Amino acid sequence: MERRLDAILSSFAGQEHELIPILQQVQRELGYLPREAMLEVAQFAGVPESRVYAVATFYAQFRFTPIGRKHVMVCRGTSCHVRGAPRILEEIERQLSIKEGETTPDLSHSLETVACIGACGLSPCIMINNKVEAKLTPKKVAVLLRKAGDDD
Amino acid sequence: MDQVNLSIDAVEIAATPGTTVLDAALGAGIYIPHLCHHPDLKPAGVCRLCMVEIAGRGTTPACLSPVEEGMVVRTESPEIRDLRRVAAELLILDHRPDCLVCAKNNRCELQRVAAHVGIDAARLARLRRHEKTLPVDDSNPFFTHDPQQCVLCGICVRTCNEIAGVNALDFAFRGFDTMVATFGNDPLVKSRCESCGECVVRCPVGALAAKDFQQPSREVKTICPYCGTGCGLLLGVRGNRIVGVRGDPDSSVNRGILCVKGRFGIDFVNHPDRLSTPLIRDPAGGSRFPGFREASWDEALGLAARSLAAIRNQYGPAAIMGISSSRGTNEESYLFQKFMRAVVGTNNVDNCARVCHSPSVTGLSAVFGSGAATNPLDDIEETEVLFLVGCSPTEAHPVIGMRIQRAIAGNGVRLIVADPRKTRLAQSADPWLPVRPGTNVALLNGLAHVILREGLHDERFIAARTEGFESFAEKVQAYAPDRVAAITGIPAGDIEAAARRYAQADRAMILYGLGVTEHSDGSLGVMGCANLALLTGNVGRKGTGVNPLRGQNNVQGACDMGALPNVLPGYQSLEDEAVRGKFEAAWNCKLPVHKGLKYTEAWHFVRRGRVRAAYIVGHNPALTDPYLQRVEEALAALDFLVVNELFLTKTARLAHVVLPAASFAEKEGTFINADRQVQRVRKAVDPPAGCKTDVDIICELADRMGYAMPARTAADLMDEIAAMVPLMAGIRYPRLEEHPLAWPCLDEKDCGSRMLYEKSFPRGRATFRAIDHAEPAEAPDASYPLILTTGRRLQHYNCGSMTRCTPGLSTLCPEERLEIHPQDAAGLNVREDEMVEVASRRGKIRVRARVTDRCSPGVVFLSFHFEEVPTNALTGDRLDPMACTPEYKVSAVRVAPVEGANVG
Secondary structure: OHHHHHHHHOOOOOOHHHHHHHHHHHHHHHOOOOHHHHHHHHHHHOOOHHHHHHHHHHOOOOOOOOOOOEEEEEEOOHHHHHOOHHHHHHHHHHHHOOOOOOEOOOOOEEEEEEOOOOOHHHOOOEEEOOEEEOOOOHHHHHHHHHHHHHOO | OOOEEEEEOOEEEEEOOOOEHHHHHHHOOOOOOOOOOOOOOOOOOOOOOOEEEEOOOEEEEHHHOEOOOOOEEEOOOHHHHHHHHHHHHHHHHOOOOOHHHOOOOOOOHHHHHHHHHOOOHHHHHHHOOOOOOOOOEOOOOOEEEOHHHOOOOOHHHHHHHHHOOOOOOEEEOOHHHOEEEOHHHOOHHHOOOOOOOHHHHHOOOOOEEEOOOOOOOEEEEEEOOOEOOOOEEEEEEEOOEEEEEEEOOOOOOOOOOOOHHHHHOOHHHHOOOOOOOOEEEOOOOOOOOOOEEEOOHHHHHHHHHHHHHHHHHHHOHHHEEEEEOOOOOHHHHHHHHHHHHHHHOOOOEEEHHHHOOHHHHHHHHHHHOOOOOOOOHHHHHOOOEEEEEOOOHHHHOHHHHHHHHHHHHHHOOEEEEEOOEOOOOHHHOOOEEOOOOOOHHHHHHHHHHHHHHOOOOOHHHHHHHEEOHHHHHHHHOOOOHHHHHHHHOOOHHHHHHHHHHHHHOOOEEEEEOHHHHOOOOHHHHHHHHHHHHHHOOOOOOOOOOEEEOOOEOOHHHHHHOOOOOOEEHHHEEOOOHHHHHHHHHHHOOOOOOOOOOOHHHHHHHHHOOOOOEEEEEOOOHHHHOOOHHHHHHHHHHOOEEEEEEOOOOOOHHHOOEEEEEOOHHHOOEEEEOOOOEEEEEOOOOOOOOOOEOHHHHHHHHHHHOOOOOOOOOHHHHHHHHHHHOHHHOOOOHHHHHHOOEEOOOOOOOOOOOOOOOOOOEOOEOEEOOOOOOOOOOOOOOOOOOEEEEEEOOOOOOOOOOOHHHOHHHHHHOOOOEEEEOHHHHHHHOOOOOOEEEEEOOOOEEEEEEEEOOOEOOOEEEEEOOOOOOOHHHOOOOOEOOOOOOEOOOOEEEEEEEOOOOOOO
16 A cells, blocks of 8 residues: 555645645545555645544545445435335345445445436436446346446 | 724723734623634634624624724624524534533533523424434543534634644534544544643533533642643642642743643542551561551651661761652752751762753853753744754653644744654654764764854854854864764755754754753763854844753752752852851851762662662652662662652662652642742642651651751741852742742842843853764664663653552553564564563563654664663663763663563
8 A cells, every 4th residue: 555655645745735636546546545544645745634534524525444346326316216216225235235335344345325426317327336227126236236246 | 012992882992903802802891702712722713603793894703803993893783693693503403402411511601602692492492403423532531522512613623733733633524414523533542632631621611521520619829740841730629639730821831731741640649559657667567568567757757867877877977878859849959958968967969860961960061151941931932943952842841842833833933853753843843853862962063063164153152252162163073964974874964954944043942851961971962052052142042042851840949959969059069168168157067078979879889888878859760760770789788768758669669768758739849940930839738647748857857866957847948048049049939929930030139030141151151062972882783783762751750650640641651662663673573562572781671562653763762651661671870971860862772572472
């Protein structure tokens, strides 16, 4: 991790105002913001570690636990909601044995809900690693997750 | 300065320019509701309760509006009431409503706001959403953090930043979930929090609240018994018990601010292990302390007096050694040295400055002509560049550490730090000079070399006020940055940068600590610091000077009072017949002419049978002195040892008679802090039944040895001191009631001297000292490849006899850890938390490891607070030849994991 972090930090000057872009790049590289990385960033940017934590927790985009290899985002927009998103979410939670916001212990899947993917015509839909899966039913979900699991 | 006139609620008010409408109103007794305002902090304007109407401007927060001439302010109107009511309701909705079980009930600002604004309970009940359920953090032994009581005013966050400079807290998460949190939302004890409690005293509600709060029935103004900063305390007392401590807002030293020890570390006074009966050594035992039986005062004092007299009669007075306490009062140290000189008849009297700051006295005297701090600590905020050498104020002098952090953040003070460890302040330094332990003199000469080479020295000052410049300049010729870099391990560029920064500042101040003095060339290190100040003309002006950070609360006073073997009180010469005559007449005795033994030398004389007895007051050399195996041997070999103590320390366990003494809170007196201020210590409670003050003990012992001390109270003793010590001739108790006085204070009209050497030095001119680097006594080698250096932990103090009897401090810092750099740890196969053995040529100890880059590679660090980890079994007794102070800071050691100790 240290080397990957150093590579990111080397492109910054170590100023307080760089904090958010640094954290974004760290998360892009590592998938989440590990404690050690935030401590390192604090030292580099010359800000207290409590401030780094304050900034990182303020923005929904930052995560503090590792993300699964399959990042499942369930749309809860209006269209998806009326067409059964709650049941889709329930099924995914059952299949993966995790709740929304969690990651499976083997780090294969993370599950999140989002407000709207912007594909209302395809509702109910989910996204797995940036790929939209359209017009789902609980049955399709089971197949999809098994298939997604096989990709590993 | 001209006042600004404004009208608030039709009351005409004159306010200081720059203050806010809120300050002006509160100052004039007009209450404006507020939560996020605190007079010590910059305004934040987050609670929106202090909204007022300013003519021509509409409604605006009073805390963010500076007063202006002719301003017309209304603090109440229907519109303002509505604004405040909504703001207050929103806060109360998120707040746990059960005031009756809240620690701050009746001391709560939110209650006051609610009472003022008027809250409709029915409306609140209707609006209340789900309650937050956030866990209470009660990990800290002294206070709790309950986020459900929090009003998010940010006072704690700003206090931690602006006052303490620790930055443990900030707002985390957002919206409804916003809360004050540490990094990672860790429990407070796992965070950077230093438990100073400054946030707790400022929290307007019950979110941060002291555990076990008891309302005191009265408060007693006194001085903190810990480090040499000399913070003012207000001890809260109920009955005969101390129930709380507040910082004294009127103290110029701390202005109400305290560290964890000062605020929470006074519990030792009430500790059940306090001695309360004299003890006499008896193998059959019979007391709760094995090897001792309880005795009456009459018997114990009789035995002590008879034994001391017998040894004096048989072997001569020089066979008795006395060590005074640097924690006791001036009056006690004065009385003690008088006892040793006038009653016993020897100059063998010393105090624990011998093992810490004696080189400050020898070093500063050699250069300036007097051996104490040159400038007030207030100058920390007045200087441009602060140069810290061998000290970690955030740990050892925390309130000074906080002042430095504030000076950096608020006054733009630039910091240079020379320290082998990357201390908290080293992280704010530019540059940090990670000096190899034992090479201070080379570094200081190197800085002087650069200053001279680049012509940054102050020629006018050198010509007008100093001597010895030529030989000094010639000497530092040999200390070019490249050579110094090779000796000290500091990059040459950083040496040059530091020299320029220090010399180019208009005002630069040096603070140094035991990292300079506790070396075999400690006195030279002190001279090196003083040389730099002379070279740049940084003496005798505001924001300049050279200040030693004295270790113990009254180590300055113990020296000033003449608890030293080579001088009489006030550093008056033993050799001077007129001086001796003055004391002989006043004390009605014949004074010994020969200088006495420095106590670090005395141990050798015990082994040779020349010293047969010792009297030790409030000092624990069996734990705090280097090569303690030898010290222990020497103490055990004494024919007779009498000790005044609060607790049965390791030294007291070796005594023949132990006399239970009163603590700082149980007696009257004075302490002198690191910047020479004589401050009053006042009795808050009676000593535990069976204890006596050191003054009473020494007087009664003298009585039994046939010498009646005329002055037997603290005030009378101070009068005697003033009569005998010209430097303190103007210091009297009635004057000290008003405010502290810094010596020299030559008569009753003299207001004392906060700054020295404004116009001249005691000898006219100050003297540059040409000094040379010498390698420390013990260099690392193949068998002992690491350098051990020692110091203090924030939560503990000296031998730990006080702090380790304060349960909360022991919870925060329960055990010692060896700090070791990751590189060294990896090479030695040492892992975090693992038990390791540290061995030197003198001994070995076992301790758990803390792998941290706070230490430089090749250097390991230990404190000496813990009897279970007797660090001084490793340190050597090689002494600075001038001051006889041991080289604690450099010992060659080896570290190895302990086989088998780390399983499970």
